[in-house]
Amino acid sequence: MLEKSVIEALIDTALAQRNYAYAPYSDFRVGAALLTEDGAVYTGCNIENGAYSPTNCAERTAVFKAVSEGERAFRAICIAGGKGAEEPSKFCPPCGVCRQVLLEFCRPEFEVILAVSREQYEIYTLGELAPMGFQL
Numbered sequence: 146m147l148e149k150s151v152i153e154a155l156i157d158t159a160l161a162q163r164n165y166a167y168a169p170y171s172d173f174r175v176g177a178a179l180l181t182e183d184g185a186v187y188t189g190c191n192i193e194n195g196a197y198s199p200t201n202c203a204e205r206t207a208v209f210k211a212v213s214e215g216e217r218a219f220r221a222i223c224i225a226g227g228k229g230a231e232e233p234s235k236f237c238p239p240c241g242v243c244r245q246v247l248l249e250f251c252r253p254e255f256e257v258i259l260a261v262s263r264e265q266y267e268i269y270t271l272g273e274l275a276p277m278g279f280q281l
Contacts, residue, residue, distance in 0.1 A: 147221055147256060151180070152268075155223035156260040158186060160233075162203065163225060166190040170197075175226035175237055177203035179211055182218035187211040191226075204243040208250060221256035222247070223266075233261045238274065247271055248278040 147155075155178040162176025170193050177189040189206030201209075204224060211219070226237030236259035239247065247255065253272030260266040271278075 147180075147258075147268075152223075152258060152266070153263050154178075155180060155186070155221065155258060156225065156263050156266060158188060159203075159223040159225040159258075159260060160262075162188045162190045163227070163233075164190075166203070167192045169193060170195070172229045173226060174229065175203040175224065177207040177225075178223045179204075179207040179219060180221045180223075181211065181216050182220050185211075185216070187214075187216070202240060202243050204239050205246050208246055212250065217250065219251050219255060221258060223258040223260055225260045227261075236261065236267060244271070244275040245279065248275055248280055 158178035159176040163174040166174035168174050175191040179187045187207045187210045189203040191203045193200045224237055225233050227233030238259055251271050255271040257269045258266055
């Protein structure tokens with residue numbers, strides 16, 4: 146289980162990453178903060194595209210950045226999302242594609258923090274969010 150100070154830092158980072166989202170179509174901005182086993186944090190935001198299928202979620206952006214730099218051991222991710230510049234009001238769980246990408250690189254006990262604020266968040270394991278997930 147992560148320490149409260151680590152959780153709060155990941156929440157702050159995920160919320161801040163929403164500012165970098167490119168979301169001209171949905172105006173739904175998502176930020177992610179991915180924690181490696183050695184304590185490094187990789188960030189991500191959603192990046193939309195007019196053709197829709199090339200759109201990339203914040204979680205995958207963070208994972209792909211980390212993997213492209215040689216990281217393969219992950220501890221947790223924090224995800225925060227909401228409409229425009231408004232503070233989030235609901236939890237923003239990872240979509241099915243993001244859950245599958247996380248399953249590729251993370252163990253079932255990997256922690257997924259869904260945050261609205263430092264005061265309002267829930268922590269799930271990847272196994273809880275992706276029961277019977279596809280793995281080779």
